[in-house]
Amino acid sequence: MPKNIGIDLGTTNSCVSYVEGKEPEIIPTPEGSRVIPSIVAIKKDGTRIFGNIAKRQMITNSKNTIFAVKRLIGRKYDSAEVKEMKKRIGYELTPAENGDVKVIMRGESYSPEEISGMLLSYIHQISADYLGEEIRDVVITVPAFFNDAQRQATKVAGEIARLNVTRIINEPTAALIAYRNKIVKDGLYAVYDLGGGTFDISIVEVIGDIYKDVSTLGDTFLGGNDFDLQIINWIFNEIEKEINIDLRDDKNIIQRISQIAEKTKIELSFNQEAMISIPYLYQLKDGTNYHFQKKLTRVELEHLTFGLIERTIELINYALKDINIKPDKIERTILVGGQSRMPIISKKITELFGKEPFKDLNPEEVVAQGAAIQSEIIKGKVKDLLLLDVTPLSLGVETKGDVFTKIIERNSTIPIKKSMTFTTIADNQRTVKIHVLQGEREVASENKSLGYFNLIGIPLAPKGIPQIEVTFEIDADGIVKVSAIDKKTGLSQSMKINPASGLAPEEIEEIIKEAKEYQQHDKERVELNKLKIKLKEEYNTVKQFFTSYVDKFSNMEKDEISSLLYRVENELNKDNIDAIKKLLNQLETVRLQINNILMKEFETWG
Ligand SMILES: Nc1ncnc2c1ncn2[C@@H]1O[C@H](COP(=O)(O)OP(=O)(O)OP(=O)(O)O)[C@@H](O)[C@H]1O
Ligand SMILES: [Mg+2]
Numbered sequence: 001m002p003k004n005i006g007i008d009l010g011t012t013n014s015c016v017s018y019v020e021g022k023e024p025e026i027i028p029t030p031e032g033s034r035v036i037p038s039i040v041a042i043k044k045d046g047t048r049i050f051g052n053i054a055k056r057q058m059i060t061n062s063k064n065t066i067f068a069v070k071r072l073i074g075r076k077y078d079s080a081e082v083k084e085m086k087k088r089i090g091y092e093l094t095p096a097e098n099g100d101v102k103v104i105m106r107g108e109s110y111s112p113e114e115i116s117g118m119l120l121s122y123i124h125q126i127s128a129d130y131l132g133e134e135i136r137d138v139v140i141t142v143p144a145f146f147n148d149a150q151r152q153a154t155k156v157a158g159e160i161a162r163l164n165v166t167r168i169i170n171e172p173t174a175a176l177i178a179y180r181n182k183i184v185k186d187g188l189y190a191v192y193d194l195g196g197g198t199f200d201i202s203i204v205e206v207i208g209d210i211y212k213d214v215s216t217l218g219d220t221f222l223g224g225n226d227f228d229l230q231i232i233n234w235i236f237n238e239i240e241k242e243i244n245i246d247l248r249d250d251k252n253i254i255q256r257i258s259q260i261a262e263k264t265k266i267e268l269s270f271n272q273e274a275m276i277s278i279p280y281l282y283q284l285k286d287g288t289n290y291h292f293q294k295k296l297t298r299v300e301l302e303h304l305t306f307g308l309i310e311r312t313i314e315l316i317n318y319a320l321k322d323i324n325i326k327p328d329k330i331e332r333t334i335l336v337g338g339q340s341r342m343p344i345i346s347k348k349i350t351e352l353f354g355k356e357p358f359k360d361l362n363p364e365e366v367v368a369q370g371a372a373i374q375s376e377i378i379k380g381k382v383k384d385l386l387l388l389d390v391t392p393l394s395l396g397v398e399t400k401g402d403v404f405t406k407i408i409e410r411n412s413t414i415p416i417k418k419s420m421t422f423t424t425i426a427d428n429q430r431t432v433k434i435h436v437l438q439g440e441r442e443v444a445s446e447n448k449s450l451g452y453f454n455l456i457g458i459p460l461a462p463k464g465i466p467q468i469e470v471t472f473e474i475d476a477d478g479i480v481k482v483s484a485i486d487k488k489t490g491l492s493q494s495m496k497i498n499p500a501s502g503l504a505p506e507e508i509e510e511i512i513k514e515a516k517e518y519q520q521h522d523k524e525r526v527e528l529n530k531l532k533i534k535l536k537e538e539y540n541t542v543k544q545f546f547t548s549y550v551d552k553f554s555n556m557e558k559d560e561i562s563s564l565l566y567r568v569e570n571e572l573n574k575d576n577i578d579a580i581k582k583l584l585n586q587l588e589t590v591r592l593q594i595n596n597i598l599m600k601e602f603e604t605w606g
Contacts, residue, residue, distance in 0.1 A: 001133060002133055002134040002135065002136035003018050003127075003131050003133045003134070003135060003136060004018065004019070004135075004136055004137040004138070004139075004372070004375035004376055004378075005017065005018045005027070005127050005135055005137075005138055005139075005371075005372060005375060006018070006024070006138070006139045006140075006141070006174070006368050006369065006370065006371025006372030006373070006374060006375050007120070007123060007138060007139070007140045007141070007368060007371060008141050008171065008174070008365075008367035008368035008371060009038070009070065009116065009119075009120070009140055009141065009142070009154065009157075010035075010038055010070065010195060010196070010367075011038060011068050011070040011071060011195060011196055011197040011198055011223075012037070012038060012067075012068070012195055012196025012197055012223070012224065012225075012338075013035040013036060013037055013038060013195075013196060013338070013364060014035065014036045014037075014038045014119065014123060014368075015034065015035050015036065015364060015365050015367070015368035016036070016123050016126075016127055016368055017365065017368040017369045017371065017372035018127070018131065018372050019372050019373060019375075019376045024178065024368075024369035024370075024372040024373055026365050026368065026369075027126065027127050027130050027131070028130070029051055029052060029126055030126060030129075031051075031052050031053075033051075033052055034362075034364070034365060035338075035364050035365070036050070036051040036052070036119075036122075036123065036126075037051050037052055037054065037055040037067070038067065038068070038069070038070065038119060039051060039054040039055050039058070039065060039066065039067045039119075040054060040065075040066045040069075040105075040115050040118045040119050040122075041054040041057065041058070041061060041064055041065040041066065041105075042064045042105050042106045043057070043061065043064075044061075046106075048118065050118070050119060050122040051122065055067075058090075058255075059251075059252070059255040062090030062091070063090055063091055063092070064091065064105050064106050065090065065091065066091055066103055066105055066115050067089070068085070068088075068089070068197060069103065069112045069115045069116055069119075070112075070116070071085055071197070071220065072085065072093070072101050072103065072112040073112040073113060073116060073150050073153045073154065073157075074100075074112075074146075074147065074149035074150035074151075074152070074153045075100065075101050075112075075150075076099050076100060076101065077093065077094070077095035077096070077099060077100065077101040077102075078095075078099065079101075081220060082101050084221060091103055091104065091105065092104040094109055096109075096111065103115060111153075112153065113153040113154070113156045113157040113160065114157075114160060116153075116154065116157035116160075117156070117157040117158075117159075117160025117161050118160075118161075119157075119161075120140075120157055120158055120160070120161030120163060121160070121161040121162070123161070124161050124162065124163055135163065136164060137164050137166045137375050137378065138158060138163045138164060138165050138166065138375060139165070139166060139167045139168075139169055139174075139371040139372070139374045139375040139378070140154055140155075140158055140165055140167075140168055140169075140371065141168070141169055141170065141171045141174045141367050141368075141370070141371050142154050142168055142169075142170065142171065143170070143171055143198070143200055143218070144170040144171065144172055144173075144200065144202050144213050144216040145200070145216050145218060145392065146170075147392055147393075148479060148480055151168050151479065152479055154168055155168055155479070166375065166378050167374060167375070167378060167476055168476075169370075169371060169374055170202070170213055171191075171193060171200070171202075171336070171367050172191035172193065172200065172202035172204055172213060172216070172334075172336070173204060173211050173213060173370070174366075174367045174368075174369075174370030174371045174374065175191050175193070175334050175336045175366045175367050175370055176189060176191065176204050176206070176211055176334065176370065177211070177370035177373050177374055177377075178361055178366045178367070178369040178370035178373065179334055179358055179360075179361065179366070180373070182332075182358060182360075183206055183331075183332075185206075185331055186206055186207050186208065187205075187206060187329075187330075187331040188203055188204070188205055188206075188214070188325065188329060188330050188331060189203070189204050189205075189206060189330065189331050189332055189333070189334065190202070190203055190204075190316070190319075190330045190332075190333040190334070190353070191203075191204060191333070191334045191336055192312070192316070192333055192334065192335055192336065192337075192340060192345075192349060192357065193336035193337045193340070194222075194223060194224070194312060194336075194337040194338075194339040194340045194345065195223050195224065195336075195337035195338060195339060196223045196224045196225055196337075196338065196339070197220075197221070197223040197224070197225055198218060198219070198220050198221070198222065198223050199218055199219045199222040199223060199311075199312050199315065199337075200216065200217070200218035201216070201217050201218065201312070201315050201316045201319045202215065202216045202319075203215040203216075203319055203320070203323060203325070203330070206331075212413055214323055214411075215319045215320070215322045215323045216319070217315050217318055217319040217322070218315065219311065219312075219315060222308065222311060222312070223337070223339060224262075224265075224337075224338055224339035226305075226308055227265055227305050227308060227339060227342070228258060228261045228262050228265060229261075230301075230304040230305050230308070231261035231264055231265055231296070231301070231304065232254075232257050232258055232261045234296070234300075234304055235257050235260075235261065235276065235278075235292065235294075236248055236257070238292075238294055239281075239282075239290075239292060242290075243282075243284065243290055245282070247281075247282060253281060253282065256278060256281070257278065260276055260278055264276050264296055265301065265342075266341075268296065268297075268298045268301050268342075269341045269342050269343060271298070272297060272298050272299075273295055273296065273297040273298065274295070274296055274297075275293070275294075275295055276292065276293065276294050276295070276296055277291070277292070277293045278291065278292040278293075279291045279292075298343070302344050305342075309342075309344060309345065309348060312345075313348060313352060316352065327352050327353045327354070328353070328354055330353050330355075332353075332355060332357065332358055333349050333353055333355070333357040333358065334357060334358045334359075334366070335349070335357045335358065335359045335363050336363050336366055336367060337363050337364070338363060338364045340359075340363045341363060346359060391408060391409075391410055391411065391412050391414060391416070391474060392410065393410050393438050393439055393440065393448075394406045394408060394409050394410040394438070394439065394440055395407060395408045395436070395437070395438050395450075395472055395474075395480065396408070396436075396437055396472075397422075397434055397435055397436060397437065397470055398435040398437060398444035398445075399422065399444070400425050400533065401526070401529035401530050401532075401533050402443055402444045402445050402525075402526075402529050403442065403443070403444055403526050403529065403530075404437055404439065404441060404442055404443060404444040404446075404447050405420070407419075407420050407470065407472045408472050408474065410440060414474045414475070414476065415473075415474060415475050415476045416472075416473070416474050417471065417472070417473045417474075418471070418472055419469050419470065419471040419472075420469070420470055421467050421468065421469050421470075421487070422467075422468045422469075422470060423463070423464050423465065423466055423467060423468060424458065424461070424463050424464065424465070424466050424468075425463055425464075426463050427461075427462050427463045428460045428461070428462075429458065429463065429466075430456065430457060430458050430460070431454050431455065431456045431457075431458065432454070432455045432458060432466075432468050432484065433452055433453075433454050434452065434453050434454070434455065434470060434482065434484050434493075435449065435452050436449070436450040436451050436452070436453075436482050436495070437449055437450060438450050439515065440514075440515030440516075441514070441515050441518060441522050442519075442522035442523060442525070442526045443522050443525050443526060443529075446518070446522070450480075451495060453482075453484070453493055453494070453495045454493065455468060455484045455485075455486060455491065455492070455493045456493075457486075457489075457491055458486050458489075458491070459486075459488065459489060466486060466487075466488065467486070467487040467488065468484055468485070468486055468487070469484065469485050469487055470482065470483070470484045471483050471484075471485075479496070480496070481494060481495070481496050482494060482495055483495075524577065527577065528575055528577050528580070531577065531580045531581065531584060532572060532580060534584060535568060535571070535572065535580055535583060535584050535587065536572060538584060538587040538588060538591060539565065539568045539569075539572070539587065541591060542561070542564075542565065542587055542590055542591050542594065543565055545591070545594045545598070546561050546562075546565070546594070549594075549597075549598060549601075552597055552598070552601060553597070557593075560590075561590060561594075564583070564586055564587065564590060567583060568583050568587065571583055
């Protein structure tokens with residue numbers, strides 16, 4: 001019988017799981033490891049290799065060994081993240097036509113989703129081989145901060161691997177699902193995820209069977225690799241102390257030391273001290289060989305990495321502050337990611353929250369396990385858990401006066417569908433342009449434009465009469481569809497958000513921060529724009545009356561009105577809100593006066 005699987009597609013390692021009976025099991029690689037290094041490489045003879053095998057030849061084939069591609073997915077070539085990546089990789093990157101980033105492997109360029117797709121094909125293959133069954137449905141996890149473009153790209157990667165991806169879910173939510181039997185109390189749970197390259201802290205609210213992410217923060221360049229770097233540095237320093245030579249420029253030596261550093265780090269999670277031995281590391285001038293040998297203790301490692309651990313604690317405090325919660329309001333914490341196995345981390349978490357974290361399940365496997373359970377939930381095999389994710393930023397459209405009208409608010413749970421009805425702003429307007437925006441600013445032009453589409457062929461009607469219903473729909477994978485329909489004719493038009501227009505996670509944070517800073521300023525600008533539109537309308541009305549009935553006014557009235565109109569024209573080019581309000585008042589008064597004069601005229605006629 002075909003099987004469903006869950007895949008944790010990690011930056012450093014991936015993991016795949018399926019449910020046997022009621023419990024999730026891990027699918028091992030043919031070499032017997034329970035996690036799969038997220039690495040794809042092409043050998044000299046053109047064959048593609050994956051996982052552990054690709055990792056082993058990384059040093060000798062660094063140009064054609066692609067790792068950490070998850071960092072590139074849905075990103076622009078010019079983004080800060082990609083620039084940072086370039087410093088850390090041996091393979092080359094190049095911009096795609098639409099500005100996205102592509103990687104080069106053996107002279108050919110591939111999109112990140114193609115590379116992820118290759119890795120997923122491999123995972124597909126080993127899963128089917130291991131289970132001896134076809135793979136039916138798949139759930140893939142992504143970081144909670146992944147935006148629409150990154151989620152779509154992940155889904156595309158799944159399609160490339162011929163997988164039927166039924167759901168993309170957030171990693172912290174998946175971790176919580178794996179612990180579902182222990183989550184017996186409603187409330188807030190924290191998921192601390194320290195993996196190979198990234199750190200995430202998520203606060204998830206549990207109400208019965210509903211899991212909802214309420215706060216997520218992270219550092220996309222903080223993970224196990226940085227812990228390794230501290231040890232690597234320490235080793236280089238010790239070497240320098242002993243033989244007075246800096247070996248930091250030798251690629252082969254770096255590689256040997258890196259491998260030893262990670263091993264030592266892992267050993268120190270189990271033992272209080274570890275012996276580091278690197279024989280034949282360097283040939284000295286006198287022809288003798290230099291062998292490195294030194295002891296590193298757990299306490300020393302904790303000192304070396306103190307700053308990194310503190311940074312994660314600092315981010316937890318931010319995430320809590322964001323939702324105004326004190327640490328003691330958190331029911332329990334879940335540890336995720338291989339690096340969270342470092343003993344001092346659970347000690348720090350216990351200190352901060354006053355309770356021990358859950359760590360019964362393997363932190364590298366728990367996300368995949370949750371995904372596997374979710375794939376069964378979708379098929380109705382496991383007790384139904386409702387999963388809710390949230391939108392990272394508000395979505396809406398531009399309306400008159402450069403105003404951003406939000407249709408779906410940030411942090412709304414998805415899937416979601418919401419509509420709002422709009423109308424035309426000019427008589428006999430045949431076309432409405434729907435400008436889709438994402439962001440938090442009240443002024444439309446300050447937000448990220450996701451694209452336009454036109455609803456063409458609206459029947460002739462005075463302004464304000466046609467009813468155009470605009471609907472935003474975000475599906476369970478976070479993919480956005482916008483449609484507009486003219487209620488009278490049923491004429492409709494829609495668009496799917498172009499993945500290339502996605503925002504990077506750090507951009508999202510920046511946008512939210514900026515929106516808060518500019519809130520007052522934006523309100524004023526929106527008010528100003530609205531007042532200006534009103535002033536312009538009053539101006540048009542008064543001017544039209546005045547020019548049509550100029551002979552009905554006394555010379556003094558004529559002078560007064562002309563001068564007022566002149567001042568209004570001038571003021572419309574400026575941004576002085578008080579002056580505009582004053583003129584608006586005066587114009588309204590004049591309009592009423594004109595009305596009175598004309599009424600009198602008509603009466604005398606009557
Ligand atoms: N026992 C251990 N003690 C300390 N660190 C460990 C231990 N076991 C694994 N690690 C580290 O965990 C990291 C890998 O974690 P994991 O497999 O969860 O990463 P990932 O999920 O792919 O990364 P990311 O979350 O950044 O996408 C590596 O840096 C590895 O050295
Ligand atoms: Mg991970």
